Amino acid sequence: MLDQLSWKVGGQQGEGIESTGAVLATALNRHGYFIYGYRHFSSRIKGGHTNYKIRIATKQRLANADYLDILIAFDQETIDFNAHELRDGGVLIADAKFNPVAPEGKNIRFFAAPLTQIAEDNGSAIMRTMVTVGASAAVLGINPDTFLSVIQDRFLRKGENVVKANMDALQAGMKYINDQGIDLSDLQLAAGDGKERLFLTGNDACGFGSLAAGVRLMPAYPITPASDIMEYLIKKLPDVGGHVLQTEDEIAALTMCIGSSFGGSRVCTSTSGPGLSLMMEAIGLSGITETPLVIFDTQRGGPSTGMPTKHEQSDMYAALWGTHGEIPKIVLSPSNAEECFYMTADAFNYADKYQVPTIVLTDLALSLADQTVEPFDHSKITIDRGRLATAEELAATPEGELFKRYQFAEDGISPRVFPGSKGGIHHVTGVEHNEVGRPIEDAGIRTKMMDKRLGKLAGLELPNSFSFDGDDDYELLLIGVGSTAGLIAEAMERLHAEGQKVAHLHIKALSPFPIASVQSYVERAKKILVIENNATGQLANIMRFNGIKGDFNSQVKYDGNPFVPSEIYNYIKEMN
Known part of the structure; x- marks a missing residue:
């Protein structure tokens, strides 16, 4: 039996490619397998070749395999684009509806299976997803009951009859493959360990980490591949009294974050390369006002619009040095979904502690790939709001004078105060200022203020760097x-x-x-x-x-x- 196996389904965008893969991957994850699933998709809403490749293993794998054991094709284009990945002895199941032509020169087992017809015979062509999952399960030697909980989660709200219809379609797909009488025993998987684990993307983990860190507001503008963070929090934040606000653009999103953070909220936004470019001036405002800020930048192919749905790691320079002028900035780069969760929580603590803009830099493969993850340990999450002015410090402000919000502290980290605190009144401005925030152009104070801000991170090595x-x-x-x-x-x-x-x-x-x-x-x-x-x-x-x-x-x-x-x-x- 195999300890790992690679499976792919392909067709035109909008044909249920993602849902087909999601049903198979989710079910196998629930039965103790480690899954890594990566979607290749077009930037169009409908049409254009798309595929979903899944690696199923008995130990954690965080990358696609070099090869394919099984390819499911909903059109000829899928065969033409992907058959070269099939290993010797692999399986190709193609929907007979498009009269598939098998690839030349490949030693594979080929099924021109009536996937759509079986679905129609079981009630609706839309159930081709379940027929395909059933056909795949037959190749893998997996019991159909493995998929029952996933189907119930998806369809039980529509009634038991809908659940039954989908299970019937799945079993019909299994039956067709089994009836062909071809020996597929070499493709059967060793049993999973049966342990319960999470199954989520890096974007999901960033959203979850934000929630655990105490975020209650997210102003953001949708952009691929970062929008899933926003969509995750749209569902979750209302349960804890929070809100997601879709803004008119990324500039508005970040300036709203700055205002909310100044008011005392933990707040974040998400974007990708083009949006990060638009945010640069506001990132500078965060830096000079020493207002904590967390930005998720999920990198994609650039420049300009570039390739919105394709993978790249080309925003590193922008994240580090895109802002005009010089400010301290923290830039973290998690490597898997588990780290996305914990490092997101760290990002908020660092932003508050050092009073700097903090960027969590992921990439498309990390942000959108589905991964099996061990359950998160919430006892590891702490909330550190940083250097907040004490009641004694506020009371010590002489009557009629302003609070030294930008005090020349020895470590560069001045006491922060939330609006409404008695004794905490001060100026806030995007121009250079003195300790109480009043605009000033004095050369000595300018130099000292720059040194104060830049000195916060000088020589610092963060944990888990x-x-x-x-x-x-x-x-x-x-x-x-x-x-x-x-x-x-x-x-x-x-x-x-x-x-x-x-x-x-x-x-x-x-x-x-x-x-x-x-x-x-x-x-x-x-x-x-x-x-x-x-x-x-x-x-x-x-x-x-x-x-x-x-x-x-x-x-x-x-x-x-x-x-x-x-x-x-x-x-x-x-x-x-």
């Missing part, structure tokens, strides 16, 4: 950021199996950058490979900018698709 895994006496060091973590881990497995001494350093804080720690790992390596999804090697250049000394080799990919593990492995073999 990176992760390290591998041989202690490594010769090759692989360095990545964001969703490349799972891919690099798999490439390492193959290299370790061949006896190579290799290690993996994954960067999770781009600002403040963990300079000393990264340098200590880099200087021990004979070869260094930095793996990232952009054209110019942004992560490698960020390390150079921060003074990291090393002979960096870069492997970059910027065609809109994530790496697959073999691409990294093969590149390393060529290096050697």
Whole structure:
């Protein structure tokens, strides 16, 4: 029996591709399998080729497989685009409705199955989703009852008859494949462990983490691939007295965040590259007024509109240095959905503690890929509102004078006060100011105020700024950021199996950058490979900018698709 298997369904956008994959993936996740599901989709609402690739395994995998065991095709285009991924002996199930033509030169098991016709015979063509899931279950040797809870969750509100009709369609799909009499026993999966785990995307985890961190307001403007964070919180925030406000644009979203944060709320917004560009002036306002702020930036293909539904990691420069002028800024980069949850909670604490704009930088593969995740430990979540002015400090403000909100504190972090606090009145302005917030152009105060703000993060290394895994006496060091973590881990497995001494350093804080720690790992390596999804090697250049000394080799990919593990492995073999 197999300990992992790769499955894909493809067709035209709007044909139920996502729901087909979601039913299969959710059911198998509930039965103790680890799932990684990635959607390739067009930026059109309807039409254009789309597919959903799922990796099913008995241990966690955080990347697509290099190959396919099973391909489900709803049109010929799916076969033409994806059949090259089918491994020797794989299975292709194509809907007979479009008279499919099998790929040439492939040693596969081919079924021209009447998926649509079976669905119509069972009540409606729309149930082709369930027929397809049933056909897949037959290939995998999975009991149809595995899917009952998922079907009930989806359809029970419409009545028991609808649940039964969908189960009947699923079993009809199973029966058709089983009746063909072809031996498929080599594709049966080993049993899952039956443990209950979460199944969610990075976007879902960011939304969940915001909720756990105490967020009660989210002004935002929809943009792919960040909109799911907004949609998650639209459903959840009203239950705790919170609100999501769809604004007219990203500029309004961020300025509303600044006003809400100034008033004492924990607030966030989400966007992608084009929206982040529009937010830059307001990010500067957050910086000079020292107002805490959390922004989710889910990177996608650029520049301009670029490729809205395709993967890239090209916003790193923008997140770090896009703002005019110079302000301190925290930029975090989680590598999986679990980290999205915990690092989101950390982001709010850091924003409050250091009174700076904080960006949680994900990428399309991380934000939209479905992942099996261990249940979150909410005892790990703490809420730290930072340096709030005490009653004694407020009472000490001389009558008739303003509160020193921007006091020249030794650590650069001035006491913060919420509106309405007696003794806390002060000016707030986007121009340079003195300790009470009054506009001023005095050269000495300007220099001192700049040094105060920039000094907050100077020399700071945040907890969990990176992760390290591998041989202690490594010769090759692989360095990545964001969703490349799972891919690099798999490439390492193959290299370790061949006896190579290799290690993996994954960067999770781009600002403040963990300079000393990264340098200590880099200087021990004979070869260094930095793996990232952009054209110019942004992560490698960020390390150079921060003074990291090393002979960096870069492997970059910027065609809109994530790496697959073999691409990294093969590149390393060529290096050697």
